[in-house]
Amino acid sequence: MSNIIHPVDRDDATLSLLLTIWEGSVKSTHTFLSDQDIADIKPEVYQALEMIEVLCCYEDDQGILQGLMGIDNHKIELMFISENARGQGIGKLLVNHAITQWQVKSVDVNAQNEQGLIFYQHMGFQIINRSEFDAQGRPFPILHLGLK
Template structure:
């Protein structure tokens, strides 16, 4: 049994740890230097500025999180030990109830994430050669139909 709840400042360290484990498990195109360089943006940016929701087990342990900016899903990370157990789907469904049809950008080099979103009803709307910060990590832009 899991729950989805708003994040609090006390969650930040646990969520950053989930982000690190998840990125290391799923983003093989990033070097360790890339990951290290992204930590401040996640810790002091995304986890502070986004509307962040936590997926937690019955004991309150964080299993994953998502960050929303309006109806844009800016982040969805599940601890690798809990991946494939429905947590990501529950988070997307929760976000859709809150915000209506969603948009999301996925790293082109992360085919599992692209497959996940396509299976959830997202459709490809475009592509960018670089990520939002101009780094050479192409993005696939997706949107949910209304």
């Protein structure tokens, strides 16, 4: 049965699998990032997966993890769906879970990630602010979204 898993084991094997999902997702949706940018960000993502307050995953009918979401302080800090599972409603399930179970009220999205922005707007979020740099000071503009 397909479901959302929480808590998620944060052993090395699971974190490596989640990092693989992240990397595949980023390569298909964050086309503004170079291969070097992705390599530079990857250790930060691994650390975030280890430390984030709430880590939820989506598991398909075969028991394979296909999506992940990290929540901290009522904010979606990261959400990525496996390349081969995009467009199947997994993101919608995860976001709805975040809103209903974790009282999520905000999310940030890269300004250059048009697919992500459209998705979050469809889910009821609206742009409330913009930063010209990401949280690490890199020149990737961020849109700060709040739930309507």
